[in-house]
Amino acid sequence: MMKLFFALCFSFFANTVSAQDLAPDVQVKKITDEVIEIIKQDKDIQAGNRKKIDQLVDVKVLPHFNFSRMTALAMGRNWPKANAEQQKVLTAEFRTLLVHTYSGALSTYKNEVIEFRPLRAAAGDTDVMVRTQIKRPGTEPISIDYSMEKMPAGWKVYDVVVGGVSLVTNYRETFNAEIRDGGMDGLIKSLAGKNRSLELQASSKSK
Amino acid sequence: MTIILRRFLGSLSVAAAVGLGGCATLGGSPNDPLEGYNRAMFGFNEGVDKAIIKPLASGYKTVMPEFARTGVTNFFANLGDLWIGINNILQGKVGAGASDFGRFAINSTIGVLGLFDIASNAGFEKHNEDFGQTLGRWGAASGAYVVLPILGPSSVRDGLSLLAVDWHGDPLWYVGNIPTRNELIGLRVVDNRANLLDVSRMAEEAALDHYAYVRDAYLQRRRSLIYDGDPPPEPEPGKTSESGDSKETAARARTELPPAQIITERGERIITAADEELTPAQEFSGASVRSAAAGREAVGVIGAIYEPRIPSNYDALLAVSGNRTALAQTSLRP
Numbered sequence: 001m002m003k004l005f006f007a008l009c010f011s012f013f014a015n016t017v018s019a020q021d022l023a024p025d026v027q028v029k030k031i032t033d034e035v036i037e038i039i040k041q042d043k044d045i046q047a048g049n050r051k052k053i054d055q056l057v058d059v060k061v062l063p064h065f066n067f068s069r070m071t072a073l074a075m076g077r078n079w080p081k082a083n084a085e086q087q088k089v090l091t092a093e094f095r096t097l098l099v100h101t102y103s104g105a106l107s108t109y110k111n112e113v114i115e116f117r118p119l120r121a122a123a124g125d126t127d128v129m130v131r132t133q134i135k136r137p138g139t140e141p142i143s144i145d146y147s148m149e150k151m152p153a154g155w156k157v158y159d160v161v162v163g164g165v166s167l168v169t170n171y172r173e174t175f176n177a178e179i180r181d182g183g184m185d186g187l188i189k190s191l192a193g194k195n196r197s198l199e200l201q202a203s204s205k206s207k
Numbered sequence: 208m209t210i211i212l213r214r215f216l217g218s219l220s221v222a223a224a225v226g227l228g229g230c231a232t233l234g235g236s237p238n239d240p241l242e243g244y245n246r247a248m249f250g251f252n253e254g255v256d257k258a259i260i261k262p263l264a265s266g267y268k269t270v271m272p273e274f275a276r277t278g279v280t281n282f283f284a285n286l287g288d289l290w291i292g293i294n295n296i297l298q299g300k301v302g303a304g305a306s307d308f309g310r311f312a313i314n315s316t317i318g319v320l321g322l323f324d325i326a327s328n329a330g331f332e333k334h335n336e337d338f339g340q341t342l343g344r345w346g347a348a349s350g351a352y353v354v355l356p357i358l359g360p361s362s363v364r365d366g367l368s369l370l371a372v373d374w375h376g377d378p379l380w381y382v383g384n385i386p387t388r389n390e391l392i393g394l395r396v397v398d399n400r401a402n403l404l405d406v407s408r409m410a411e412e413a414a415l416d417h418y419a420y421v422r423d424a425y426l427q428r429r430r431s432l433i434y435d436g437d438p439p440p441e442p443e444p445g446k447t448s449e450s451g452d453s454k455e456t457a458a459r460a461r462t463e464l465p466p467a468q469i470i471t472e473r474g475e476r477i478i479t480a481a482d483e484e485l486t487p488a489q490e491f492s493g494a495s496v497r498s499a500a501a502g503r504e505a506v507g508v509i510g511a512i513y514e515p516r517i518p519s520n521y522d523a524l525l526a527v528s529g530n531r532t533a534l535a536q537t538s539l540r541p
Contacts, residue, residue, distance in 0.1 A: 097413070100413075101412060101413040104409060139280070139333060140333040140334055140335045141332065143436050164427055164428050164431020164436060165427045165431070167413075170420060170423045170427060171415070171420075173419055173422075173423050174415050174420065174423075176236075177235070177419065178416075190415055198412060
């Protein structure tokens with residue numbers, strides 16, 4: 001059931017061009033609707049076709065995320081300790097890991113309704129939280145909140161909080177521990193290893 | 208993930224769990240002084256789950272049609288609404304509590320013994336409350352993170368609440384016929400686990416360290432629940448300066464990344480060029496942030512970090528201040 005929530009974490013960002021001028025909550029809604037529409041119509045995605053899901057995420061969702069900010073947020077005080085090259089690699093690996101998690105969720109959407117809660121923001125704000133809810137039978141609605149910041153290219157997401165759990169900062173203690181034990185390169189190695197094993201798993205499943 | 212199994216075997220002794228905590232590891236997460244014991248118990252629970260509960264849940268999901276499973280979930284959820292209502296009232300949320308009792312009345316009758324969740328469609332929203340949250344609302348800190356046998360992730364506060372109080376509020380424990388009672392409890396465990404099959408798989412895939420991922424998600428989740436989904440920014444340097452609500456964040460957002468250089472409103476550099484080494488004190492600026500960090504160190508092993516006390520005038524503060532930053536500062540005052 002909750003993979004749906006992960007799915008919806010993504011599902012909102014389907015717009016690419018005209019999103020720049022939209023209010024952040026309007027933008028999220030527009031993109032959510034677009035992605036849901038695609039999922040509903042595409043039997044391959046519903047069946048878990050990895051290639052098609054990746055493509056959908058690539059085109060519709062990823063342009064609306066700020067992955068370097070996400071990585072910095074997950075790293076916390078360790079971020080400035082990484083050199084430029086390490087930061088680049090860390091961002092790439094963390095991005096791969098997050099995208100895998102989210103993509104795996106997209107095929108599970110089943111007509112659940114997403115409600116948008118009123119945006120609490122002043123006119124000039126450049127950093128807002130867009131709050132949404134998904135209704136489920138027999139349990140309280142689950143919240144999915146998106147922290148977004150205004151950038152030259154429009155609003156970008158830098159944190160996704162599902163049911164009160166940040167999918168970004170939830171990694172911070174793990175990252176701290178990895179860095180303490182194996183240094184910055186140890187963390188990079190762990191992330192790369194994780195991504196490789198996920199890739200192997202996915203490719204063996206699709207055959 | 209065994210979170211949902213917490214109600215299962217409600218009479219297990221938490222004293223045993225806490226008492227085993229002697230093997231704390233050094234240098235780990237400050238919220239987890241019992242990490243050595245916790246990791247062992249987590250491994251044990253994973254083993255039980257893999258060998259018994261997960262296979263049962265998978266089979267159940269395969270055999271039962273979806274509408275039937277929803278009915279089972281609704282049935283148990285309906286029984287839970289009474290205890291949820293009591294806890295809402297204990298927390299002073301009388302309106303929410305009344306709504307929970309209303310849900311129970313509607314779903315037990317029109318909803319055919321709770322099989323259909325009519326109340327949700329009628330606008331009575333389901334809530335999530337338990338006695339651990341009530342204590343948190345009253346100002347009790349969570350204490351150390353504790354993995355309970357079978358029941359899974361918990362904390363000193365939540366574990367004691369669960370084992371000493373919550374099960375008294377669970378109607379299933381009052382079923383007189385013991386075999387029937389046990390069957391019902393077993394069914395609830397399996398149904399809950401079936402609902403979580405996808406989540407647990409995804410958490411496993413997402414995690415670098417499964418144990419730490421589940422722990423940190425649990426702690427974040429509980430903190431959010433105590434504030435009913437609207438927690439103030441966390442009293443922790445990284446989170447405070449980067450979470451979505453503080454003014455500082457807004458200032459930083461204007462000076463967009465590359466994140467190697469971010470400057471606060473006051474022009475102080477809180478993250479510098481990548482190749483520059485900073486002392487921890489330089490990394491984060493602002494007295495409030497620093498004192499929060501110092502407080503965190505001082506609290507140390509007790510692990511009383513995650514729940515800043517909710518001031519008794521919480522609602523008034525919220526109404527007056529209109530923003531959560533001010534509230535956070537108030538609630539952090541020693």
